[in-house]
Amino acid sequence: MKQHLWRTTLYVVQVSENLCLLLTGMKSCISCVSVQDPGDLTQPGHHYKDYVPLWTRSGKILLNSDKYMDIIESFKPDMYYLLSDGDTNVASAQKRVTKAVDNTINFVNKCLERHKNSTILQNAFVMAPITGGYCLRSRKRCLDELKDKELIDGFLIDGLHNNGPEVEFLTFAEIKDVIDLVVKDVPDNKLLSVQGCWNPVTLIKMVQKGIDVFDTSYCYIVTERSSALTFSMDKDSKMQAYEINLRQLRYADDFQPILPGCECLTCTKHSRGYIYHLVAVQELLGSLLLTIHNIHHFMKFFEKIRHCIAEGTLSELENLVTKQFDEYQDEIMQGKEKKVLNDENL
Amino acid sequence: MSDGTNPLVFKIISECKTTRARVAKMTLPHGEVDTPVFMPVGTQGTLKGLLPEQLENLGVQIMLSNTYHLGTHPGPEILEKAGGLHKFMGWKGCLLTDSGGFQMVSLLKLAEITEDGVKFQSLSDQKSEVMLTPEHSIEIQNAIGADIIMQLDDVVKTTSPNKERIEQSVHRTTRWLDRCLKAHGKPDIQNIFPIVQGTLFQDLRKISAEDLVQRNVRGYAIGGLSGGESKLDFSKVVNYTAPLLPKEKPRYLMGVGFAIDIIVCCAMGIDMFDCVFPTRTARFGCALIKTGQLNLKQKQYKKDYNPIDKDCSCSTCKTYTRAYLHGIVTMHTVACHLLTVHNIAFQQHLMKSIRESIKEQRFPEFVKNFVNELYPQRDYPEWVTSALKSVNIDLTD
Numbered sequence: 140m141k142q143h144l145w146r147t148t149l150y151v152v153q154v155s156e157n158l159c160l161l162l163t164g165m166k167s168c169i170s171c172v173s174v175q176d177p178g179d180l181t182q183p184g185h186h187y188k189d190y191v192p193l194w195t196r197s198g199k200i201l202l203n204s205d206k207y208m209d210i211i212e213s214f215k216p217d218m219y220y221l222l223s224d225g226d227t228n229v230a231s232a233q234k235r236v237t238k239a240v241d242n243t244i245n246f247v248n249k250c251l252e253r254h255k256n257s258t259i260l261q262n263a264f265v266m267a268p269i270t271g272g273y274c275l276r277s278r279k280r281c282l283d284e285l286k287d288k289e290l291i292d293g294f295l296i297d298g299l300h301n302n303g304p305e306v307e308f309l310t311f312a313e314i315k316d317v318i319d320l321v322v323k324d325v326p327d328n329k330l331l332s333v334q335g336c337w338n339p340v341t342l343i344k345m346v347q348k349g350i351d352v353f354d355t356s357y358c359y360i361v362t363e364r365s366s367a368l369t370f371s372m373d374k375d376s377k378m379q380a381y382e383i384n385l386r387q388l389r390y391a392d393d394f395q396p397i398l399p400g401c402e403c404l405t406c407t408k409h410s411r412g413y414i415y416h417l418v419a420v421q422e423l424l425g426s427l428l429l430t431i432h433n434i435h436h437f438m439k440f441f442e443k444i445r446h447c448i449a450e451g452t453l454s455e456l457e458n459l460v461t462k463q464f465d466e467y468q469d470e471i472m473q474g475k476e477k478k479v480l481n482d483e484n485l
Numbered sequence: 486m487s488d489g490t491n492p493l494v495f496k497i498i499s500e501c502k503t504t505r506a507r508v509a510k511m512t513l514p515h516g517e518v519d520t521p522v523f524m525p526v527g528t529q530g531t532l533k534g535l536l537p538e539q540l541e542n543l544g545v546q547i548m549l550s551n552t553y554h555l556g557t558h559p560g561p562e563i564l565e566k567a568g569g570l571h572k573f574m575g576w577k578g579c580l581l582t583d584s585g586g587f588q589m590v591s592l593l594k595l596a597e598i599t600e601d602g603v604k605f606q607s608l609s610d611q612k613s614e615v616m617l618t619p620e621h622s623i624e625i626q627n628a629i630g631a632d633i634i635m636q637l638d639d640v641v642k643t644t645s646p647n648k649e650r651i652e653q654s655v656h657r658t659t660r661w662l663d664r665c666l667k668a669h670g671k672p673d674i675q676n677i678f679p680i681v682q683g684t685l686f687q688d689l690r691k692i693s694a695e696d697l698v699q700r701n702v703r704g705y706a707i708g709g710l711s712g713g714e715s716k717l718d719f720s721k722v723v724n725y726t727a728p729l730l731p732k733e734k735p736r737y738l739m740g741v742g743f744a745i746d747i748i749v750c751c752a753m754g755i756d757m758f759d760c761v762f763p764t765r766t767a768r769f770g771c772a773l774i775k776t777g778q779l780n781l782k783q784k785q786y787k788k789d790y791n792p793i794d795k796d797c798s799c800s801t802c803k804t805y806t807r808a809y810l811h812g813i814v815t816m817h818t819v820a821c822h823l824l825t826v827h828n829i830a831f832q833q834h835l836m837k838s839i840r841e842s843i844k845e846q847r848f849p850e851f852v853k854n855f856v857n858e859l860y861p862q863r864d865y866p867e868w869v870t871s872a873l874k875s876v877n878i879d880l881t882d
Contacts (some may be wrong), residue, residue, distance in 0.1 A: 286642040392562075
């Protein structure tokens with residue numbers, strides 16, 4: 140399994156609290172457990188010594204290393220992230236950043252101790268968190284403490300954000316220094332992961348720096364706004380809009396697939412008009428069909444990334460996707476400006 | 486599918502020698518339907534998040550959609566443009582649509598029924614007054630394009646004691662049927678079913694059925710039941726009304742979906758059923774089993790690693806445990822999908838068992854076994870005993 144993961148950019152389907160039970164339904168899929176759900180905003184604060192707050196639908200659960208490892212042992216995942224204090228973002232105060240690193244080092248040591256003595260987790264792939272917010276000194280401290288530890292197969296660059304939809308608009312420029320520092324210091328043979336709903340432009344940049352593993356939370360937030368990813372990955376194909384929003388009235392009588400030529404189940408069987416209807420009347424099938432398309436498109440995107448790495452053409456893909464993404468953002472901003480002007484005229 | 490000139494061919498394959506139950510093959514423009522059949526309800530052109538493929542895999546041959554909802558969203562123009570609901574939603578099987586009248590009366594408090602039609606305040610357009618006439622209902626149903634469409638009927642609350650009003654509704658329903666038949670734009674590919682009215686009054690049911698039987702139609706529905714009347718009253722009306730309808734045509738009992746009700750009514754000669762119950766109860770976290778339902782929200786399932794039903798072959802029972810379902814039920818939409826799949830599979834299996842037992846001339850035994858499993862103490866409700874007795878099944882044997 141380790142070889143399968145090795146230095147390949149793959150995506151990890153996010154899974155929720157009931158992984159161990161879910162796994163009975165997904166036996167053929169490699170499973171990976173993370174502490175927080177990158178698709179939803181993790182509420183900041185609420186710290187207790189030696190505990191990480193986990194927000195569930197039925198309230199807050201406090202996790203320490205032992206409780207966390209109990210859960211991991213019952214989940215029996217193929218791969219998991221050690222417990223971390225990732226509650227930092229670009230605006231975090233130094234005191235919080237320092238505390239996050241202290242906590243993380245502590246958690247990692249305790250979790251590794253449990254891992255070492257666990258027969259259940261013997262073959263599980265271990266990912267250790269590197270925290271420290273945007274403070275390079277703190278990142279370095281965390282890294283120095285953990286990078287040469289035994290049993291760690293890879294690292295997660297944690298603490299860049301508090302998850303949820305805002306991550307889409309974090310730019311690579313903001314995270315670049317942290318990424319550079321970690322990539323430079325981590326031994327070459329370790330897997331590197333970053334979580335969150337990063338947009339494809341930032342994702343490609345991170346891939347170029349050597350990050351290997353991401354997740355599909357971006358597909359989730361795109362689906363949540365009733366949109367479908369339609370950006371083109373091939374310069375010879377007809378340029379599409381970066382994404383289309385199926386709430387727009389113009390799709391009500393549009394009976395083409397979301398993305399003509401796409402081979403996903405949604406595009407082969409259903410039309411924009413039908414999805415517009417489902418979204419308009421808030422039927423469950425609407426987000427289901429959008430999820431199927433978006434995950435399919437995202438997987439194709441990563442396939443394309445791997446292909447481009449092999450061919451040495453990743454920068455071409457970067458340019459193509461960046462152009463479409465930027466044009467779409469401009470369009471949205473212009474739309475907003477127009478709306479503001481209209482509102483002012485009223 | 487059907488032979489061009491006739492959009493509904495009903496071929497009886499076997500009849501129970503004891504009761505009035507029968508098995509038939511009903512051939513419609515979009516395929517064959519084995520009856521007795523339960524039709525799951527996909528109100529807005531989709532069934533609780535299930536893909537059309539999933540319904541096909543579950544063996545669903547016909548589903549029901551609601552004209553009132555589809556007439557509002559996406560509206561007849563869009564459906565017409567899409568080439569009908571089958572194409573719009575990607576469903577290859579058969580469809581049945583109701584007339585929209587029932588929703589008007591049940592959903593909208595301000596509906597007023599006149600000879601013209603049902604007058605109500607529109608929910609969408611600034612509360613303007615809208616009139617749903619028989620002609621308008623058929624026009625929308627023609628745009629939807631279902632294999633079977635229902636006449637607009639004058640619905641009176643089942644428990645209403647006002648016989649004069651009920652008698653009026655019976656005659657008006659017949660007049661509205663004639664208007665529906667006249668307005669029908671696609672008689673070669675869509676079948677209009679009339680609806681027998683008359684609530685709990687046998688004499689009115691008789692008048693209604695006799696009037697409707699004189700019209701040239703290919704199947705009939707019994708309406709105005711499942712509206713809060715007692716089970717005893719309900720079963721008496723079904724038992725009385727079903728034989729008034731021609732034996733060689735399908736009989737559809739509207740709004741019935743509990744397993745025991747279906748079995749009893751099959752014995753009385755009913756061929757088609759529909760109900761939101763199996764899919765609605767799934768949404769509330771309940772899974773159907775032979776002896777009733779499991780409420781998976783209950784704590785007792787937290788560590789129950791059994792499937793909902795170990796004998797069920799649906800994908801939910803083959804893959805997931807009660808404990809998993811308990812953990813996600815009513816919180817994650819996937820729980821609704823999984824329970825809906827199981828509940829539809831349950832209804833499908835029930836109907837298949839009924840059909841097979843009729844074909845093999847062991848329907849009375851099947852009924853007895855089912856009832857004894859449901860009431861192991863043999864404390865049968867009176868309505869079950871008397872309803873079955875009226876079709877020659879004696880539970881006291």
